[in-house]
Amino acid sequence: MSTGQHTLPDLPYPYDGLEPYISRQIMELHHKKHHQTYVNALNAAEQAYAKTTTPKERIALQAALKFNGGGHINHSLFWRNLAPSASEKKGNGGALRDGPLKSAIYENWGSLDAFKKEFNTTTAGIQGSGWGWLGYNPATRKLEIVTTANQDPLLTHVPIIGVDIWEHAFYLQYLNVKADYLKAIWQVINFEEAETRYAEATGAHKL
């Protein structure tokens, strides 16, 4: 993609598609306002970068590129790793079918519930804003639960599942009770998307 030409991707489901677990109000604001702002600011930073003539000018833009570039990457990934819930008979969200990903989760954590529990405990421990990840470590060839701060994208692992822990992702529905948001999100996690990412990660053995 050429400099400063990033665009907001469409959601793969309607704004109310993740209800009752994630409200339409949150999804509309999160996608149309928050993600759009990262896209606009990334484009502005890239356009400014293209006009720089000195290292000092380029260094001055690093923080904006990282923050807004990470915000765009992370949210683009996040929308695709959510899906309308199978428990509401609306889609495949929350359903982990038999396959290599399920086998790897069971191998590492013993059960899906044990994995979710560790993921939620680790992710709830993020101080301030950040992201919780199930990532594939290409060095150890294992799945690991990791976190990143702010809008830092996951670079050490291949992202399999990412969960947005910014207050804008849950506050309007769950207020300050992050644990309830983290419990609910598993009802709308798109494990089929996660399976595809896991297959690509393990097939390539590279970042």
Ligand SMILES: [Fe+2]
């Ligand atoms: Fe967000």
